[in-house]
Amino acid sequence: MGLKDTFLIPRFLIYVGIFIFLLFMPKLLPTYQLMLMESGITFAIMGLGFNLLLRYTGLLSFGHGALFATGAYAVGMMGEYFPDLYRIEIVIPISLAASLIVSAIFGFICVRHTRIFFSILALALSMVLFALLVKLYNITGGSDGIHIDLPMMFGKSFEGMKRFEFLSGAYYYFLIGIFAACTIIMLVIVSSPFGKALQSIRDNEERAEMIGIRVRRYRWYAFVLSGLYTGLGGALWSFVNGHVSPEIAEWVFSGEIVYMTLLGGFMVFEGPIIGAILFTYLKLYAVSITQYWMFIIGATLIVLVLLLPEGITGGFVKLFAKLKRGEATGAV
Amino acid sequence: MENWIIYILNGLYFASFLFLTSLGLSIILGVMGILNLAHGSLFAIGAFMAAWIVGAFGAKAPITIFVIALLAALGVSGLMGLLLETSIIRPMYQRALEYQLLITFGALLLIEDLIKMTWGGTAYYASKPFDIMGNLVIGNNQYPLYFLFVILITIMAGIGVWFIMSKTRIGIMLRAISMDREMARAMGIRIRKLNTLAFGMGAALAGLAGALIVPTTPALLGIGMEPLIMAFIVVVLGGLGSLKGALVGALIVGETRSIGIVFFPEIELPLLFLIAVIILVSKPQGLFGR
Numbered sequence: 001m002g003l004k005d006t007f008l009i010p011r012f013l014i015y016v017g018i019f020i021f022l023l024f025m026p027k028l029l030p031t032y033q034l035m036l037m038e039s040g041i042t043f044a045i046m047g048l049g050f051n052l053l054l055r056y057t058g059l060l061s062f063g064h065g066a067l068f069a070t071g072a073y074a075v076g077m078m079g080e081y082f083p084d085l086y087r088i089e090i091v092i093p094i095s096l097a098a099s100l101i102v103s104a105i106f107g108f109i110c111v112r113h114t115r116i117f118f119s120i121l122a123l124a125l126s127m128v129l130f131a132l133l134v135k136l137y138n139i140t141g142g143s144d145g146i147h148i149d150l151p152m153m154f155g156k157s158f159e160g161m162k163r164f165e166f167l168s169g170a171y172y173y174f175l176i177g178i179f180a181a182c183t184i185i186m187l188v189i190v191s192s193p194f195g196k197a198l199q200s201i202r203d204n205e206e207r208a209e210m211i212g213i214r215v216r217r218y219r220w221y222a223f224v225l226s227g228l229y230t231g232l233g234g235a236l237w238s239f240v241n242g243h244v245s246p247e248i249a250e251w252v253f254s255g256e257i258v259y260m261t262l263l264g265g266f267m268v269f270e271g272p273i274i275g276a277i278l279f280t281y282l283k284l285y286a287v288s289i290t291q292y293w294m295f296i297i298g299a300t301l302i303v304l305v306l307l308l309p310e311g312i313t314g315g316f317v318k319l320f321a322k323l324k325r326g327e328a329t330g331a332v
Numbered sequence: 333m334e335n336w337i338i339y340i341l342n343g344l345y346f347a348s349f350l351f352l353t354s355l356g357l358s359i360i361l362g363v364m365g366i367l368n369l370a371h372g373s374l375f376a377i378g379a380f381m382a383a384w385i386v387g388a389f390g391a392k393a394p395i396t397i398f399v400i401a402l403l404a405a406l407g408v409s410g411l412m413g414l415l416l417e418t419s420i421i422r423p424m425y426q427r428a429l430e431y432q433l434l435i436t437f438g439a440l441l442l443i444e445d446l447i448k449m450t451w452g453g454t455a456y457y458a459s460k461p462f463d464i465m466g467n468l469v470i471g472n473n474q475y476p477l478y479f480l481f482v483i484l485i486t487i488m489a490g491i492g493v494w495f496i497m498s499k500t501r502i503g504i505m506l507r508a509i510s511m512d513r514e515m516a517r518a519m520g521i522r523i524r525k526l527n528t529l530a531f532g533m534g535a536a537l538a539g540l541a542g543a544l545i546v547p548t549t550p551a552l553l554g555i556g557m558e559p560l561i562m563a564f565i566v567v568v569l570g571g572l573g574s575l576k577g578a579l580v581g582a583l584i585v586g587e588t589r590s591i592g593i594v595f596f597p598e599i600e601l602p603l604l605f606l607i608a609v610i611i612l613v614s615k616p617q618g619l620f621g622r
Contacts, residue, residue: 060430060433116433117568119429120564124561124564124568131601135601255434258433258434292448292449294445295446295449297438298437298441298443299442301438302435302438305424305438306423306435
């Protein structure tokens, strides 16, 4: 499918509809709900990147929390050490650069393995970053983390403004703008020759190598791209959350990333987006009703894996296919 | 010189925990091909069980009670492992890697909260056995006898596992499964039963390791996380499903940690990973991997 066709399919029209709907969101949702939504959208950006690795390259990373933390901590440290440069248009590229470096290093090591060893290595490396974030407390604030101030945005200062005002105002539109751009870029990536090469590696490594694809190199590229998306998600999330602490680098959070993706359904391009937003609400709901929220998240995860392995979107696709077939047989 | 003896003995002590934990992980990974993320939680169950028993009944005869606590921890974790395998892990053997990892991750979250429900969120202290055993004097330094006790138990457990794996019928069948599942099935080996057994055995070893750690650190929520990560490194270093690999990996990691803590405490963990990375880049299957 060429680029031109991609933009003409009904899916793209639905995107435009959703985007317009998102523009009116601040009028529809109460502020608190809107902030949750924003947090969900930052996770969705990360989910897009995560799924490039899982769905399209066939690599399951259990250490993406570290890359998320890289983006978020880059923001925090910029605010801490370079207050003069604390403008969103400078901070975001810098956290992208930081994610680029960290994911290039992680990726270089991890792509030497596939399957389970890839997952373990990613997990282990993420724990190195976690340990560094906790132990180098002079620089990183240790387990207390760093407070995130409101940044300057395109020359406009938000000093003295409450965080929720900032989040339901300019920042929201900035966020959904980036989200839309990220979605389209990822759609282009996965349908580009590069994306197809990744999928061929996933399907058959040896055959891909035979037709001249540099397997390890391409896996590395995919890891770095995925890391950039994840870091960007982390940077954007840090403004919403107002605080970064090492927990996001810990592997339990990495596990939650995998969970989100599976919840939405990783076989569908939009699955991780839906999963990320749903997960945000699910987790908050579980935390608000009981102190044993991990039990609820764990139990739902097990039920999901046992009964609905394709996730919500996958389930819908299946149901839809079944209905269609039912109609067809009904007509005969 | 005497200091170095202490460092090396400390390293052996670290290595003992790592060996016990990673041995269980390695058996499960080798026989079933499943990476058990809930392994640390089984470790934690053992820790809480032992600490609770020692705290509740250990006033009079701490050593006897502690030995009973060790066995109890072994039993409870083993039972939990059997339960896990038969209920949720079993349907996963035919499924993709993502699902296998996620189901054990779900089990991890579940067990963490089960521990919280059973024992509450408070810390359990069980330092009595450690205090009572006293110290061994080496030159100007003192070395806790308890550490030697742990090393001894680990050697016993290691010999036990080696004996089961290489000399008994069950062990030979387990190794057959880990080499070729299909062929083992064709030869009439009852894979389902042996899978359950292997999982229970791995879980019991994790519980034993957890129980051994409580005399030195209180049992807290999340106590199993660090051992799990360390066990991953050991398994990656030593190579998948290899007893020898787990032993050598545990020794490398244990000694590096012990010496690293003395000379560069801040980067002791990154240093370990650096070693792991160097070994992996030069020998991707791990030291003793197939």
